[in-house]
Amino acid sequence: MTGPIRVALVSYRSQPFSGGQGVYVSALARALVQQGVAVDVISGPPYPNLDEGIQLIRLPSLDLYQHGLRSLRWHHLASLSHIIEWFSKLTGGFAEPYTFGRRLKRYIKRHKPHYDLIHDNQSLCYALLDLRAMGYPVVATIHHPITSDLRLALSAEPSWWRRVLLRRWHSFLGMQIAVARQLPKIMTVSESARKDIEREFGVRSERLVVTGIGADTGVFQPLATIQKDPNRIMLTASSDTALKGVVFGIEAFAILRQSYPELRLRLVGSLRADGDAQCAIDRHGLAPWIDFEKHLSQDRLVHYYNEATVFLSSSLYEGFGLPVAEAMASGTAVVATDGGALPEVVGDAGLIVPTAHPQALADAVAVLLHDSELRHGFEQKGRARIERLFSWSACAQRTIAEYEASLSHANR
Known part of the structure; x- marks a missing residue:
């Protein structure tokens, strides 16, 4: 040829x-x-x-x-x-x-x-x-x-x-x-x-x-101009289906707010009005503490990854888990479930918990919110892992x- x-x-x-x-x-x-x-x-x-x-x-x-x-x-x-x-x-x-x-x-x-x-x-x-x-x-x-x-x-x-x-x-x-x-x-x-x-x-x-x-590590990267918000965690919902397990992330957030009353969640994506995740938000009265975002530009998404202290993935299954890789590339510590390929992506550069387990999700996020040394270590290891394996x-x-x-x- x-x-x-x-x-x-x-x-x-x-x-x-x-x-x-x-x-x-x-x-x-x-x-x-x-x-x-x-x-x-x-x-x-x-x-x-x-x-x-x-x-x-x-x-x-x-x-x-x-x-x-x-x-x-x-x-x-x-x-x-x-x-x-x-x-x-x-x-x-x-x-x-x-x-x-x-x-x-x-x-x-x-x-x-x-x-x-x-x-x-x-x-x-x-x-x-x-x-x-x-x-x-x-x-x-x-x-x-x-x-x-x-x-x-x-x-x-x-x-x-x-x-x-x-x-x-x-x-x-x-x-x-x-x-x-x-x-x-x-x-x-x-x-x-x-x-x-x-x-x-x-x-x-x-x-x-x-x-x-x-993950495009030239785009998704740590930004020196943005400081981590200690009261901010982030969750994405590319679709509001059982597969994505968004409801378990919402339930974990409700548990976390009992110990961290100033904590806010940035949720990127759309929820069904009659879906389990939205019902959980309504049941726990969480709406004032959640910032909903959708149709974000890439620059804005990178900004939000950098701003979050912890990125949370509550999926029941992922063939890969691109948002987790993007968050890691952006220098943000992650907590993810063991659904599908997520342990392959995270490796030893984040915390892995069982699927469909809000308490385990909340406990892992709390560990990272409390332990700044562990969190900073994951921020650096996560970025290095994505650069090495997932470009x-x-x-x-x-x-x-x-x-x-x-x-x-x-x-x-």
């Missing part, structure tokens, strides 16, 4: 403000370009924020989770993908990964772009198999198997009819499992996620490789190695 590898990085949605998957698209694209790969990003809405020089190809959808079912107009009926999307949402389903695949296949067939390889970001849509049949080498990244989300959501839901709706919403999993089993190479972000994908999706171990994920540059290098291996195999 002469010239740079030309890659289409495709993602059915690329939310830039929260969640590891959306951050992954923009950060990996930047790191790949810095190492000489030519990258186009093909995405459905919400679209990623990309560096200048990286082409974004938009594949518009109805984006019903933003605009609602009443946004349908007569001209939308000319598109079967729109119709599928709308009826799926009407009946409690989530068709975006499937309909994104339809639009992606249509775009590729119409424009015939010259890509050496297509890299899917967890849409795992049937169209990927069609693109392989058209001659495009295809690899995919799975951040974690969504079967984990479904299992935890079902266990937390007492209502039988809501459990039916949960199964309906997650019905796209059948497609994702079938496609994942047929792709020759699956990349993932942690050893924990690799084992879970092998077990829950039935993907053979020789097809799985850990390429990792990273985007290293992630891009491992990803490029898998691109080259896939292309070598395809050219045999």
Whole structure:
């Protein structure tokens, strides 16, 4: 091959403000370009924020989770993908990964772009198999198997009819499992996620490789101009689902305020009005002591990481745990659960407690609030650990190695 590898990085949605998957698209694209790969990003809405020089190809959808079912107009009926999307949402389903695949296949067939390889970001849509049949080498990244989300959501839901709706919403999993089993190479972000994908999706171990994920240590770093607020802890909620365990973080905060009455929580993300976390806030009367933030700029997020004395992750499961890595890179001591890959990320540079255990979370945060020597040690060790193990540059290098291996195999 002469010239740079030309890659289409495709993602059915690329939310830039929260969640590891959306951050992954923009950060990996930047790191790949810095190492000489030519990258186009093909995405459905919400679209990623990309560096200048990286082409974004938009594949518009109805984006019903933003605009609602009443946004349908007569001209939308000319598109079967729109119709599928709308009826799926009407009946409690989530068709975006499937309909994104339809639009992606249509775009590729119409424009015939010259890509050496297509890299899917967890849409795992049937169209990927069609693109392989058209001659495009295809690899995919799975951040974690969504079967984990479904299992935890079902266990937390007492209502039988809501459990039916949960199964309906997650019905796209059948497609994702079938496609994942047929792709020759699956990349993932942690050893924990690799084992879970092998077990829950039935993907053979020789097809799985850990390429990792990273925190941008040039952006997420200690800022000399910002002092730690001794009465400030921080928690993020990329989604208010059982998987993220936000309610346990709220309960831990309620326990902490009994001993630290001036303590405040900065919660980055949105909560459901009828969700367990919001109910816990209301039950304990915590609203005046919580600062809610969402849709933050990167600069503001870095500021808040630096301001917090302790960052708390109460997730029941994480395929990686990007906010924890960002907090560590920013020089903030962390307390995290042992859910999924979080112990892999934190290592010996923070405190790990059992999942679903508010008292253990509160006790660990209290230790760090009280012991400044231990806390300062974790601030330094955490930053060093992320620099050493979880940079985007290293992630891009491992990803490029898998691109080259896939292309070598395809050219045999």
